[in-house]
Amino acid sequence: MQMQQTTPSSPQGLAFVEHELREVDAVIKQRLSSSVALVGDVAQHIIAAGGKRLRPTLLLLCCGALGFQGQSRFSMAAVIEFIHTATLLHDDVVDESTLRRGLPTANAKFGNPASVLIGDFLYSRAFQMMVEVQDMRIMKVLADATNVIAEGEVMQLMNMHNADLTEEGYLQVIRSKTSKLFEASAQVGAILAGASPALEAACADFGQALGTAFQVIDDVLDYTGDAAVMGKNLGDDLREGKATLPLIVAMQLGTPAQRDTVRTAIEQGDTQMLNEVASIVKSTGALDIALESAAREIHRAIRFAQHLPPGQHTSAMVDLATRSLVRTH
Numbered sequence: 001m002q003m004q005q006t007t008p009s010s011p012q013g014l015a016f017v018e019h020e021l022r023e024v025d026a027v028i029k030q031r032l033s034s035s036v037a038l039v040g041d042v043a044q045h046i047i048a049a050g051g052k053r054l055r056p057t058l059l060l061l062c063c064g065a066l067g068f069q070g071q072s073r074f075s076m077a078a079v080i081e082f083i084h085t086a087t088l089l090h091d092d093v094v095d096e097s098t099l100r101r102g103l104p105t106a107n108a109k110f111g112n113p114a115s116v117l118i119g120d121f122l123y124s125r126a127f128q129m130m131v132e133v134q135d136m137r138i139m140k141v142l143a144d145a146t147n148v149i150a151e152g153e154v155m156q157l158m159n160m161h162n163a164d165l166t167e168e169g170y171l172q173v174i175r176s177k178t179s180k181l182f183e184a185s186a187q188v189g190a191i192l193a194g195a196s197p198a199l200e201a202a203c204a205d206f207g208q209a210l211g212t213a214f215q216v217i218d219d220v221l222d223y224t225g226d227a228a229v230m231g232k233n234l235g236d237d238l239r240e241g242k243a244t245l246p247l248i249v250a251m252q253l254g255t256p257a258q259r260d261t262v263r264t265a266i267e268q269g270d271t272q273m274l275n276e277v278a279s280i281v282k283s284t285g286a287l288d289i290a291l292e293s294a295a296r297e298i299h300r301a302i303r304f305a306q307h308l309p310p311g312q313h314t315s316a317m318v319d320l321a322t323r324s325l326v327r328t329h
Contacts, residue, residue, distance in 0.1 A: 017316070020060050020074070021053055027078040031125055042106055042118040046085055049103050054320075055080045055185040058210070061320070062189025062203045064313035072133055073192055079142065080185045082126040087149055087181075089119035094157065095240050137191050145184035152176025161241030163263040167248050171212070179211025202307035209304065210321055213297035217324060219244035220290050223278045235274040241266055245293060247277070249286035258284065291325070298325055 025047075032043035056077035063073045091097070092105040093112045099105060107115040123146070130139050155173045159165050186207030190200040222237045223246055237244050243266050251259045258280045265273040281287055301321045308314045 017057060017060050017064070021056065021077075023074045024053070024056050024060075024077040024081070027074050028081060031078060031082075031129060034121070038110070038114055039118060039121055042110055042114060045103075045106055045109060049100065051081075051085075053081065054214070055084055055181055057320070058182060058185045058207055058317075059189040059192075061313050061317050062186045062206075062308075063193055065308045065311060065317065066190060066193035066195050066199060066203075067309075068189070068193035070192065073189070075129055076133065076138065076188055076192060077185075079126045079129045080181065080188070082122045082129075083142070083146060083149075084181055086119040086122035086126070087153070089115045089122070091153070094153070095236065097236060135191065138188050141184050141187050141191065145180050148176050148180045152178075152180065156242070159243065161267050161269060163243055163251070163266040165243040165248065167245065170243065170245055170248060174215040175208065175212055178215040179208050182207040182211025182214070199308065202304045206301050206304040206317065206321075209297045209301035210324065213294040213301065213321070214324055216245055216290055216294040216297070217327065220246055220287055220294070221327075222246075223281050224287060235271045238265055238274055238277060239269050239271045241269040245290045246281045246286045249289045250277075250281045250284045253284040253286060253289075254280055295325060298322065 029047060032040075032047070034040055034043070059077045059080055060073060063069070088100065089106055092100060093107045093115050096107075097105050098108045105115075106118065110118075126142075130142055133139075152173055152175075156177055159169065159173065183204050184207070187200060187204040190203040195203070219237060219242075222234060222244070238247075247262050247266060251262050254262065261273065262277055262280060264270070265277045298321050302318050305314055305317045305321070308317070
């Protein structure tokens with residue numbers, strides 16, 4: 001199957017949902033309010049950092065594709081962003097990260113205890129907002145997703161510095177840790193729209209495939225990206241001892257000496273070996289193979305999108321998937 005190309009009539013940059021995302025941002029600002037000063041300080045830091053808002057965008061696109069224009073889509077999109085941001089706050093503490101989106105991480109600026117506790121605040125605020133919608137199916141989807149994400153985080157922690165992690169094990173982690181929230185975002189959009197089981201499943205599967213591709217590409221960019229463009233420190237994955245797909249493939253295809261180098265770098269988390277490891281993943285063709293894996297997921301996502309009613313929002317979903325393969329951050 002050939003990947004659909006963006007045409008002049010296709011949505012460019014998802015501009016037509018920008019006004020909806022502004023509504024989501026307004027909800028975010030309103031619901032982040034707290035009488036506790038530190039909560040407000042960290043919240044403002046989070047808002048200033050911005051972000052791609054991919055998951056809320058996915059929810060809004062599914063709502064639009066299925067004809068739902070109710071106000072609850074904005075609050076549920078904000079819930080999705082709260083859950084995502086909470087995971088990032090906790091992630092950065094676990095990973096000892098210092099830079100995200102070009103700014104110091106919350107843990108670097110406010111300390112680990114504050115980041116963990118504000119992450120807890122965001123989770124609890126998200127669940128308060130879920131209750132307000134009074135839809136048990138949405139609550140179940142998001143509660144289950146949050147639990148799976150937590151399991152994925154623990155799986156990743158257990159695999160730190162594990163150079164024997166297989167591609168299957170790697171995919172299990174990212175489908176829990178990353179793509180599960182993409183899947184839930186799209187599925188909640190379909191539930192809000194009162195979609196049929198078949199359309200709901202198509203939305204969920206689209207989100208899962210897109211989220212998987214997104215993480216694989218993110219892992220490739222850790223060895224090929226520009227730190228200034230990406231807004232994060234290159235080599236963080238290596239420092240944390242993460243055996244990502246480029247490294248797994250490089251060990252499969254490299255010479256014994258190259259395999260030993262990559263294994264040592266993973267086991268020791270040695271960022272001084274970053275240039276050498278990056279050279280190995282390039283020379284073995286591991287980056288191209290990883291991108292081919294991401295492209296297969298994108299093709300899968302597009303097939304699921306084609307089950308949805310044709311229109312601007314569905315075209316935007318295809319456009320979003322296609323463009324994710326060539327993103328630089």
